[in-house]
Amino acid sequence: MADPDPARAAALHLIGLVTQGRRLLSEVADRVLAPLGAADRARALRLATGTLRWADRADRALGPHLRMKPWPGVHDAMRLAIYEMFVEGTPHYGAVDAAVTLVRGMERGQGQAGLTNAVLRNVARQDGWETLPVPRLPKWLRKPLIADFGKSVVADMESAFAAGAPLDLTVRRDAAGWAARLGGTVLPTGSVRLAGRPQVSALEGYAEGAWWVQDAAAAIPARVLAPRPGETVLDLCAAPGGKTLQLAAAGAAVTALDVSDRRMRRVSENLARCGLTAETIVADALEYDGGPFDAVLLDAPCSATGTIRRHPDLPYAKTGEDFPGLFALQERLIDAALRLVRPGGRVVFCTCSLLIDEGEEQIRDALARHPGLSLALDDLAVEGVDPAWIGPEGLRLRPDYWSDAGGMDGFFIAALRTPGG
Ligand SMILES: C[S@@+](CC[C@H](N)C(=O)[O-])C[C@H]1O[C@@H](n2cnc3c(N)ncnc32)[C@H](O)[C@@H]1O
Numbered sequence: 001m002a003d004p005d006p007a008r009a010a011a012l013h014l015i016g017l018v019t020q021g022r023r024l025l026s027e028v029a030d031r032v033l034a035p036l037g038a039a040d041r042a043r044a045l046r047l048a049t050g051t052l053r054w055a056d057r058a059d060r061a062l063g064p065h066l067r068m069k070p071w072p073g074v075h076d077a078m079r080l081a082i083y084e085m086f087v088e089g090t091p092h093y094g095a096v097d098a099a100v101t102l103v104r105g106m107e108r109g110q111g112q113a114g115l116t117n118a119v120l121r122n123v124a125r126q127d128g129w130e131t132l133p134v135p136r137l138p139k140w141l142r143k144p145l146i147a148d149f150g151k152s153v154v155a156d157m158e159s160a161f162a163a164g165a166p167l168d169l170t171v172r173r174d175a176a177g178w179a180a181r182l183g184g185t186v187l188p189t190g191s192v193r194l195a196g197r198p199q200v201s202a203l204e205g206y207a208e209g210a211w212w213v214q215d216a217a218a219a220i221p222a223r224v225l226a227p228r229p230g231e232t233v234l235d236l237c238a239a240p241g242g243k244t245l246q247l248a249a250a251g252a253a254v255t256a257l258d259v260s261d262r263r264m265r266r267v268s269e270n271l272a273r274c275g276l277t278a279e280t281i282v283a284d285a286l287e288y289d290g291g292p293f294d295a296v297l298l299d300a301p302c303s304a305t306g307t308i309r310r311h312p313d314l315p316y317a318k319t320g321e322d323f324p325g326l327f328a329l330q331e332r333l334i335d336a337a338l339r340l341v342r343p344g345g346r347v348v349f350c351t352c353s354l355l356i357d358e359g360e361e362q363i364r365d366a367l368a369r370h371p372g373l374s375l376a377l378d379d380l381a382v383e384g385v386d387p388a389w390i391g392p393e394g395l396r397l398r399p400d401y402w403s404d405a406g407g408m409d410g411f412f413i414a415a416l417r418t419p420g421g
Pocket residue numbers: 236237238239240241242243244257258259260263283284285286299300301302
């Protein structure tokens with residue numbers, strides 16, 4: 001029996017941890033990929049991510065050839081082979097043989113190898129991959145999104161998730177110059193978008209911190225906060241620090257706080273690379289009592305459903321069961337942010353979520369809880385933001401916006417003013 005190719009074996013292991021173990025790739029990838037060399041690590045991650053991105057369409061291709069659902073591990077091996085054949089263009093016999101080898105290596109897998117071979121050969125002979133529907137979100141997420149946005153918008157979001165995400169950079173100065181040097185384009189909001197998937201740390205400007213990787217949508221909250229030089233700004237959930245860097249680069253006196261010591265080290269590394277300074281504090285925001293600050297940025301922990309373009313594992317790893325706990329935490333974090341800002345100060349609340357419970361609803365509830373708190377909708381009209389994206393509670397960014405230019409992460413951003421001052 002041929003040995004399985006290590007990158008494919010690691011990819012299948014990762015896929016199983018997501019689909020059966022309900023773990024996010026970000027939680028398990030480092031450990032699973034550690035024994036591999038750099039090239040195999042990158043390939044395994046690409047195969048796992050791509051397979052999960054296209055798994056729903058692979059299941060449609062498999063449907064006519066299966067009388068009953070295969071074992072979960074066998075099912076994932078079939079999805080991997082189908083992804084390789086139809087998306088990566090791997091020669092069919094190679095992808096099928098690799099899947100059969102992987103299945104043979106499973107406990108009691110000998111008996112499943114024939115089925116895997118027969119089914120995959122049938123799928124390989126079938127035309128029409130491109131005409132199958134765009135991969136759909138699972139019901140637990142699709143249903144609430146349809147209730148909030150309608151079927152056609154959700155279909156557009158699903159197309160954006162299938163398309164994946166380009167690499168966006170926030171540059172400290174001279175966006176046009178860096179776009180020209182790196183072969184990218186300047187987006188309407190000022191981020192630089194690169195084509196392809198270059199190795200980030202090898203690009204010109206990385207080592208000296210002339211720019212950092214940050215999705216174009218994720219760069220907007222700090223622009224909405226618009227810190228002035230010398231203002232005291234608290235970045236309340238700061239790690240890994242993309243927004244801290246923006247605030248510090250604008251000349252604010254930044255305090256960056258996060259509950260995670262490990263993640264906070266990333267903030268310090270990022271600040272050091274960019275030659276920027278901020279006070280860094282590892283603490284629970286709910287217990288922190290510094291300040292008061294001129295402004296607070298609260299990028300709250302959330303479902304991260306706005307980032308599925310880059311994390312197609314999320315719909316398979318999550319079920320939505322743990323989200324109500326996040327909604328409650330967001331509410332308490334908003335109250336903490338309002339306590340830490342000076343009277344008449346600014347609070348920008350944001351989440352990389354598509355769920356209105358983590359956006360519009362949070363703001364409606366906060367306004368009801370805090371008499372005198374007001375919205376500063378004008379602050380949301382930063383350069384490049386389409387006014388049509390601004391709703392009564394805040395700025396709703398969707399993955400299907402800028403679809404011709406590569407989309408953006410889903411985000412909700414609200415600008416609040418405390419009374420007094
Ligand atoms: C969405 S991420 C922040 C991303 C970050 N603002 C950036 O731009 O790179 C949410 C962060 O909230 C932190 N967090 C969660 N609960 C917290 C709490 N109670 N106090 C402080 N930080 C918390 C997490 O550790 C995580 O780093």
